[in-house]
Amino acid sequence: MKRVDLNCDMGEMPEAILDGTQESLMPSLTSVSIACGGHAGDAQTMKTTIEQALRRKVAIGAHPGYPDRVNFGRLELSLPPEAIADSVFEQVKALAGIAAGCKADVTQVKPHGALYNQAVGNRAIAEAIAIGVARWNRAVILMGLAGSLMLDVFREAGFRVAAEAFADRRYEANGTLRSRKFEDALIRDPAEAARQALQIVERGTVTAHDGSEVAIDAQTICIHGDTPGASKIAAAVSQTLRKAGVELSALR
Numbered sequence: 001m002k003r004v005d006l007n008c009d010m011g012e013m014p015e016a017i018l019d020g021t022q023e024s025l026m027p028s029l030t031s032v033s034i035a036c037g038g039h040a041g042d043a044q045t046m047k048t049t050i051e052q053a054l055r056r057k058v059a060i061g062a063h064p065g066y067p068d069r070v071n072f073g074r075l076e077l078s079l080p081p082e083a084i085a086d087s088v089f090e091q092v093k094a095l096a097g098i099a100a101g102c103k104a105d106v107t108q109v110k111p112h113g114a115l116y117n118q119a120v121g122n123r124a125i126a127e128a129i130a131i132g133v134a135r136w137n138r139a140v141i142l143m144g145l146a147g148s149l150m151l152d153v154f155r156e157a158g159f160r161v162a163a164e165a166f167a168d169r170r171y172e173a174n175g176t177l178r179s180r181k182f183e184d185a186l187i188r189d190p191a192e193a194a195r196q197a198l199q200i201v202e203r204g205t206v207t208a209h210d211g212s213e214v215a216i217d218a219q220t221i222c223i224h225g226d227t228p229g230a231s232k233i234a235a236a237v238s239q240t241l242r243k244a245g246v247e248l249s250a251l252r
Contacts (some may be wrong), residue, residue: 003247005220010041011049024044028234031059034096039065039073059250064091065112073113081128088132112142126153167197190236
């Protein structure tokens with residue numbers, strides 16, 4: 001039986017926590033990546049999201065990003081590696097401290113936004129992320145884009161890794177994510193996102209925006225919590241995968 005983790009970026013929008021949107025995603029997921037004070041999030045949003053995950057028995061991960069709330073961590077910054085490592089360490093440590101208070105474990109770390117995208121092909125940035133996480137704990141899984149340099153760097157640093165693919169993002173022919181500056185970068189239709197997730201799991205490929213097929217070997221599939229209609233997308237992806245006989249389970 002094929003198996004995959006279904007993860008979602010969370011704790012980024014207080015309004016989604018207050019109106020119940022965030023918690024409505026939880027039944028479809030097996031893990032969450034929680035914003036920990038860099039691009040978004042604070043002590044209260046972290047605690048609330050952790051508690052929601054615990055109620056649903058969903059694995060908990062940290063989601064550090066550039067400390068740039070104005071641009072939601074999606075603007076490339078020219079920070080020295082030491083500053084990146086320091087920021088990642090402080091963010092992950094903050095989430096881990098709150099998780100400990102909730103008697104929860106942080107089992108994986110996934111960079112956010114521009115930090116993630118730059119680490120895909122920039123060894124120095126990927127190394128800085130690994131250094132920051134290692135300063136806190138080496139016994140966690142580092143998540144990164146399937147087929148990218150960042151996974152090689154994380155492995156070299158001694159981490160277990162999980163290759164990630166995306167249900168709600170379109171791809172370029174080289175396997176990178178299509179930039180959000182393009183109108184078609186996001187997949188908003190739940191049925192289309194579900195088809196893409198199923199293709200990734202069953203065929204090990206994704207159809208790029210130009211129609212070409214790209215090989216994707218992924219252990220985890222992401223749905224962005226801030227994508228419009230995210231709860232419907234997550235439900236469609238989850239239901240489609242389960243109907244196809246795919247086991248949804250957290251990373252091990």
